[in-house]
Amino acid sequence: xxxxxxxxxxxxxxxxxxxxxxxxxxxxxxxxxxxxxxxxxxxxxxxxxxxxxxxxxxxxxxxxxxxxxxxxxxxxxxxxxxxxxxxxxxxxxxxxxxxxxxxxxxxxxxxxxxxxxxxxxxxxxxxxxxxxxxxxxxxxxxxxxxxxxxxxxxxxxxxxxxxxxxxxxxxxxxxxxxxxxxxxxxxxxxxxxxxxxxxxxxxxxxxxxxxxxxxxxxxxxxxxxxxxxxxxxxxxxxxxxxxxxxxxxxxxxxxxxxxxxxxxxxxxxxxxxxxxxxxxxxxxxxxxxxxxxxxxxxxxxxxxxxxxxxxxxxxxxxxxxxxxxxxxxxxxxxxxxxxxxxxxxxxxxxxxxxxxxxxxxxxxxxxxxxxxxxxxxx
Ligand SMILES: *Cc1c(COP(=O)(O)O)cnc(C)c1O
Numbered sequence: 001x002x003x004x005x006x007x008x009x010x011x012x013x014x015x016x017x018x019x020x021x022x023x024x025x026x027x028x029x030x031x032x033x034x035x036x037x038x039x040x041x042x043x044x045x046x047x048x049x050x051x052x053x054x055x056x057x058x059x060x061x062x063x064x065x066x067x068x069x070x071x072x073x074x075x076x077x078x079x080x081x082x083x084x085x086x087x088x089x090x091x092x093x094x095x096x097x098x099x100x101x102x103x104x105x106x107x108x109x110x111x112x113x114x115x116x117x118x119x120x121x122x123x124x125x126x127x128x129x130x131x132x133x134x135x136x137x138x139x140x141x142x143x144x145x146x147x148x149x150x151x152x153x154x155x156x157x158x159x160x161x162x163x164x165x166x167x168x169x170x171x172x173x174x175x176x177x178x179x180x181x182x183x184x185x186x187x188x189x190x191x192x193x194x195x196x197x198x199x200x201x202x203x204x205x206x207x208x209x210x211x212x213x214x215x216x217x218x219x220x221x222x223x224x225x226x227x228x229x230x231x232x233x234x235x236x237x238x239x240x241x242x243x244x245x246x247x248x249x250x251x252x253x254x255x256x257x258x259x260x261x262x263x264x265x266x267x268x269x270x271x272x273x274x275x276x277x278x279x280x281x282x283x284x285x286x287x288x289x290x291x292x293x294x295x296x297x298x299x300x301x302x303x304x305x306x307x308x309x310x311x312x313x314x315x316x317x318x319x320x321x322x323x324x325x326x327x328x329x330x331x332x333x334x335x336x337x338x339x340x341x342x343x344x345x346x347x348x349x350x351x352x353x354x355x356x357x358x359x360x361x362x363x364x365x366x367x368x369x370x371x372x373x374x375x376x377x378x
Pocket of ligand 1: 057058059060061084085087088137163165166186187188189198199200
């Protein structure tokens with residue numbers, strides 16, 4: 001049997017041990033230290049001077065802290081893109097808030113600005129006040145239509161959290177994903193574009209906000225000689241050893257993005273002859289996706305012929321990992337009571353889509369092997 005071809009396997013850069021050894025020699029095996037600061041500076045270099053990144057234990061923790069800083073509390077409504085991973089919305093419920101799900105637009109697969117406005121207007125009508133925040137996602141690395149989303153958000157004075165967990169290295173109109181919202185969120189989980197083994201970052205837009213995030217993520221200790229607390233804190237800070245891995249990984253970010261985009265191009269060229277297969281694609285040259293995962297769609301005719309099932313089972317037999325697209329959150333049992341504003345776009349994509357192996361460590365031969373396996377199903 002061939003070696004398993006994974007969807008998105010962690011890619012070791014080789015430089016990780018050097019950073020870790022230095023940290024251990026200096027006894028920085030603690031949840032703070034020089035490598036956390038250096039990793040944050042590295043992120044700032046990537047994202048821009050006006051960003052203040054705070055390294056955390058997970059992307060999910062970053063969403064949680066963003067919502068806390070935006071004042072989301074018990075009973076507050078928060079709008080969230082439905083077409084995403086559950087971690088985008090879970091922190092709303094940690095705070096006793098109520099998720100309101102909104103559908104995607106067809107070209108970016110991300111939050112529809114039109115449906116967003118419909119949802120806001122209706123929530124104001126139903127509850128008498130506007131939702132407390134909007135969580136928009138850059139799904140599979142594709143930037144959301146941020147200019148229009150910001151216009152709608154500004155019109156109703158609702159802050160935006162950009163969940164760019166999958167989109168480090170992507171950009172929209174020349175600006176990096178993760179920098180658009182009032183807060184941005186990155187993930188360095190093992191399967192993401194770069195990894196710290198597990199980790200995330202909250203992207204703030206002022207030193208004060210970042211300082212507050214550090215405070216909240218390190219148990220919210222007041223400035224006093226004894227342990228004194230005036231607010232509830234969290235243990236969410238990134239460990240120094242994880243930051244060592246992140247520093248090494250960050251040096252290769254550009255190469256990782258280039259490689260994922262190359263793999264995406266290989267799939268497009270390799271599958272061009274199959275009628276009815278299409279791709280999540282940049283809607284215009286304003287969009288630059290890191291193509292974290294290459295995702296394909298099967299046409300109605302292909303679906304009717306059972307092609308999706310045939311591709312999945314052939315890939316399984318060849319030890320190639322594939323995965324359906326994210327199941328929209330408004331269809332998840334746990335979120336069943338949540339209101340949803342949509343036109344079936346995310347559900348339609350979910351029903352006929354598939355994620356293909358896309359990790360930057362895949363060889364050309366492995367990608368060709370996947371392409372040939374898919375072609376063999378036709
Ligand atoms: C991975 C992911 C998260 C969560 O990040 P963690 O670091 O795993 O907590 C949130 N949102 C999206 C869209 C993700 O893909």
